[in-house]
Amino acid sequence: MARRGVDTVFGIPGGASLSIYEEMSSMDLRHILGRHEGSTVFMADGFSRVSRKPGVFLGTSGPGATNAVTGVATAYTDSSPVICITGQVATQSMGRDAFQEADSFNLMVPVTKWNFKLKHGAEIPRVINRAFRIATSGRFGPVAIDVPSDVVSKEVDEASIQWADEPSLANSSDLSELANAVSMIRNAAKPAIIAGGGVRWSDSGDVVIRLAEKIGAPVVTTVMGKGGIPEDHPLALGTTGMHGRRSSHWVLNEADLVIAVGTRFSDRTTGKTSGFLPNAKVIHIDIDRAEIGKNITGVVGLAGNSADVLNAIMSGLDYQAESRSEWVKKVSEVRTFCQCDFDLPGNPIKPQKLMSSLSRLLPDDAILTTDVGQHQMFASHFFETRGRRQFITSGGLGTMGFGFPAAVGAKIAAPERKVVSIVGDGGFQMSYSEFITAVENEVPVFTVIMNNQSLGMVRQFQKQFYGNRVYAADYRRSPDFAKFAEAMGGEGVTVEKASEINEAIARGLKSDVPFIADVRVDINEDILPMTPPWMGQEGTIYGRCKWRDVKVEEPQNIGN
Amino acid sequence: MRSLRILATDEEGTLQRTIFEFSRRNIPIGRLMYSHEKDSVTMHIGVERDEDVNRVLKHLNRIYGVRDVSILENEEVREKW
CATH class of the missing domain: 3.40.50.970 (Thiamin diphosphate (ThDP)-binding fold, Pyr/PP domains)
Incomplete structure (x- = not known):
C-alpha cells in the first residue's frame, strides 16, 4: 500500500x-x-x-x-x-x-x-x-x-512473491451514437443539462460549463452532483429532485433535449418517471454502461468518462448560444425568480436562516458534509456551492451517521480547507463517538447541529402522509452537545436565537479544535417544497415557496 | 424460459456476485447450472421473463471476472438502451 x-x-x-x-x-x-x-x-x-x-x-x-x-x-x-x-x-x-x-x-x-x-x-x-x-x-x-x-x-x-501489477482496466467506452447525439443537440431549441455525481468524480464540471455556454443550456444538478459546478454561474439552476429547486424542475419540464451526465436517474431525482422530462429527448452519458437505459429508457447512450465524451461532443459543435438567446433569457428570468429570500428572521430559528448564514459566511473553498434527513435537504436546496466549495453527502444509501466521520476524513485529505459538517441531532448521535477521534488526532472539523430534538424527516412524513400522527420520531431527552464537545476536549456553543448564529459560525471557523454549534431550530419547519416520489408534480407541497402561486399551465408568465 | 450462459474466471466470488445481481434486480432464478473446468466456470441461469434477460444482461457484463454473457435459445438479443 x-x-x-x-x-x-x-x-x-x-x-x-x-x-x-x-x-x-x-x-x-x-x-x-x-x-x-x-x-x-x-x-x-x-x-x-x-x-x-x-x-x-x-x-x-x-x-x-x-x-x-x-x-x-x-x-x-x-x-x-x-x-x-x-x-x-x-x-x-x-x-x-x-x-x-x-x-x-x-x-x-x-x-x-x-x-x-x-x-x-x-x-x-x-x-x-x-x-x-x-x-x-x-x-x-x-x-x-x-x-x-x-x-x-x-x-x-x-x-x-507475486509482484506483478495488472495493466489498467480499460474503460468500456462506446461512442457509436456520437454523431446522432451531436445532431440532436444542433437541432434542439431548448437544451438542458443534468449533472450527476459522475461529474464530481471525474472532475468534469468545467467541461460541463463550457458545453452549457457553447450551446446555451441551463445546468441542473442532482444531489450527488451538487458542487460539481459552481452554483453562482448564470446557467446553474441548482439541485433538482424531491426537494429540489422549482427552477430546475421548470427547466426539465420545458426542455426538448436533456443531456444527462454521470447520473443514474435515481427515484429521488426523477420522482414518478412517467411525468419526468415530459417534452425531452435524452442523451445519457455515463461511464457505467449498465446505468444507461436502466431507469430512464429510450435514450441515446454514450458510454465513457464524462469529460472525454463531452469534449468529443463539443468538437462536433459550433457556438450555438446566440441562436438560443430567447431560451437563455427565459432561463435567466426563471433563475432570478427562484432566488428567494430565505434569511428568515425571528425565533425559534428557521433552518433556512441557518443555511443562509452558512452560505454567506463559509469560504469559497469550504467543504460541507451532511448527514441524512431534513438538514441534508435544506443544505442541498439552500446552501450555495459557489467557487470551489464541495458538497459531500450520502445520497444513494442515505446513511445516517455518515456526515461527521466523513468530515473528519475530508479534513485529513484537505487540511488547508475549512470543513464543516452540517448534521441533524439524530444522525450525529449515531456516530458522535468519533468526536473524540477528531480531538485526539487534531482534526479541527466544525460541526453544526441542526437540532430539532427529532428525527425530522420521519416527523415530516408522518405529518404529511400518515395523518399527522407523529410517533417515535421525537426525542424526549437530548444531550447538551456544547458540554459534550467540551468534555471530549473540543469546544462548543448552544445557539438559541437567530441573532447568535453569525458569531457561532465565526467561532467555529476560527477554532483550532473540533467545534460544535448546537443550533436549536424550529421543529415545525418542514423542508419544502417537496414532491413525493410516488406522486407527480401535481402532488408537490410548496410551503413558503412562491412557486405555489405559479400556474402550471402558464409557466411562460414566470418572471414577466 | 430464457437462459443466460455466463462464462467467467474461477475466482471466488464470481458465482455469488452473479446470483446477487439477479437478487438485486428482483429477478427470480428459475434454473441454475454451474460447472468448473480448469480456470473458468460456466453458469446457465434460466429466467421466466424476456424483459428480465435484457435488464440483467448489462449488469452481469460489468462483473469483474465475467468474460462473456450470452443468451441461449431463440435469436440473439441485442443489448438495448
Missing part, C-alpha cells in the same frame, strides 16, 4: 489483524484510530471523496467486518473507491464458527465492486495492486480484502 502512495489508514485493530498492525507500527503511516468500524469506514470514504484517491480502512474479523458493512455499502452506492481490509480467523479455523469468525467475504459481495480472500502471503502485493486498480478504474467503487491471520503472519519465500 505504501508503494501505491497510501499515507493514511483509518482503522480499528483486533485479534485477527494484529500481525498487520505489528508490521504497520514500523512504517511511516498515519493511523487514525476510530471508535466504531462503520464510522471509521465513513472517514475513509470522506477522504476518498475529497482526494479522489482510495481511502483505506483496516478492521478485524467478525464484528469488525459486520460493523464495516454499512460504511462499505454507503461507499458502493455513491461510487467511492474505499479499500476495506479486514482480518479473518486463521485458515485452519475457518468454517468452525471460531471466535470472531464471520463470513465477511460473502457479506461484502453485494456491497463491493470486487472482493478478495487471501490464501497465501505471496499473493498480497498482486491482490493489493489489483484492488486499487479495480477501485479506481471505470466507475469507482469499494473493494474488500479478507485476510486470514495466518496468511499474514507466516514467512514468505521472497522468490514466490
Whole structure:
C-alpha cells in the first residue's frame, strides 16, 4: 500500500489483524484510530471523496467486518473507491464458527465492486495492486480484502512473491451514437443539462460549463452532483429532485433535449418517471454502461468518462448560444425568480436562516458534509456551492451517521480547507463517538447541529402522509452537545436565537479544535417544497415557496 | 424460459456476485447450472421473463471476472438502451 502512495489508514485493530498492525507500527503511516468500524469506514470514504484517491480502512474479523458493512455499502452506492481490509480467523479455523469468525467475504459481495480472500502471503502485493486498480478504474467503487491471520503472519519465500501489477482496466467506452447525439443537440431549441455525481468524480464540471455556454443550456444538478459546478454561474439552476429547486424542475419540464451526465436517474431525482422530462429527448452519458437505459429508457447512450465524451461532443459543435438567446433569457428570468429570500428572521430559528448564514459566511473553498434527513435537504436546496466549495453527502444509501466521520476524513485529505459538517441531532448521535477521534488526532472539523430534538424527516412524513400522527420520531431527552464537545476536549456553543448564529459560525471557523454549534431550530419547519416520489408534480407541497402561486399551465408568465 | 450462459474466471466470488445481481434486480432464478473446468466456470441461469434477460444482461457484463454473457435459445438479443 505504501508503494501505491497510501499515507493514511483509518482503522480499528483486533485479534485477527494484529500481525498487520505489528508490521504497520514500523512504517511511516498515519493511523487514525476510530471508535466504531462503520464510522471509521465513513472517514475513509470522506477522504476518498475529497482526494479522489482510495481511502483505506483496516478492521478485524467478525464484528469488525459486520460493523464495516454499512460504511462499505454507503461507499458502493455513491461510487467511492474505499479499500476495506479486514482480518479473518486463521485458515485452519475457518468454517468452525471460531471466535470472531464471520463470513465477511460473502457479506461484502453485494456491497463491493470486487472482493478478495487471501490464501497465501505471496499473493498480497498482486491482490493489493489489483484492488486499487479495480477501485479506481471505470466507475469507482469499494473493494474488500479478507485476510486470514495466518496468511499474514507466516514467512514468505521472497522468490514466490507475486509482484506483478495488472495493466489498467480499460474503460468500456462506446461512442457509436456520437454523431446522432451531436445532431440532436444542433437541432434542439431548448437544451438542458443534468449533472450527476459522475461529474464530481471525474472532475468534469468545467467541461460541463463550457458545453452549457457553447450551446446555451441551463445546468441542473442532482444531489450527488451538487458542487460539481459552481452554483453562482448564470446557467446553474441548482439541485433538482424531491426537494429540489422549482427552477430546475421548470427547466426539465420545458426542455426538448436533456443531456444527462454521470447520473443514474435515481427515484429521488426523477420522482414518478412517467411525468419526468415530459417534452425531452435524452442523451445519457455515463461511464457505467449498465446505468444507461436502466431507469430512464429510450435514450441515446454514450458510454465513457464524462469529460472525454463531452469534449468529443463539443468538437462536433459550433457556438450555438446566440441562436438560443430567447431560451437563455427565459432561463435567466426563471433563475432570478427562484432566488428567494430565505434569511428568515425571528425565533425559534428557521433552518433556512441557518443555511443562509452558512452560505454567506463559509469560504469559497469550504467543504460541507451532511448527514441524512431534513438538514441534508435544506443544505442541498439552500446552501450555495459557489467557487470551489464541495458538497459531500450520502445520497444513494442515505446513511445516517455518515456526515461527521466523513468530515473528519475530508479534513485529513484537505487540511488547508475549512470543513464543516452540517448534521441533524439524530444522525450525529449515531456516530458522535468519533468526536473524540477528531480531538485526539487534531482534526479541527466544525460541526453544526441542526437540532430539532427529532428525527425530522420521519416527523415530516408522518405529518404529511400518515395523518399527522407523529410517533417515535421525537426525542424526549437530548444531550447538551456544547458540554459534550467540551468534555471530549473540543469546544462548543448552544445557539438559541437567530441573532447568535453569525458569531457561532465565526467561532467555529476560527477554532483550532473540533467545534460544535448546537443550533436549536424550529421543529415545525418542514423542508419544502417537496414532491413525493410516488406522486407527480401535481402532488408537490410548496410551503413558503412562491412557486405555489405559479400556474402550471402558464409557466411562460414566470418572471414577466 | 430464457437462459443466460455466463462464462467467467474461477475466482471466488464470481458465482455469488452473479446470483446477487439477479437478487438485486428482483429477478427470480428459475434454473441454475454451474460447472468448473480448469480456470473458468460456466453458469446457465434460466429466467421466466424476456424483459428480465435484457435488464440483467448489462449488469452481469460489468462483473469483474465475467468474460462473456450470452443468451441461449431463440435469436440473439441485442443489448438495448
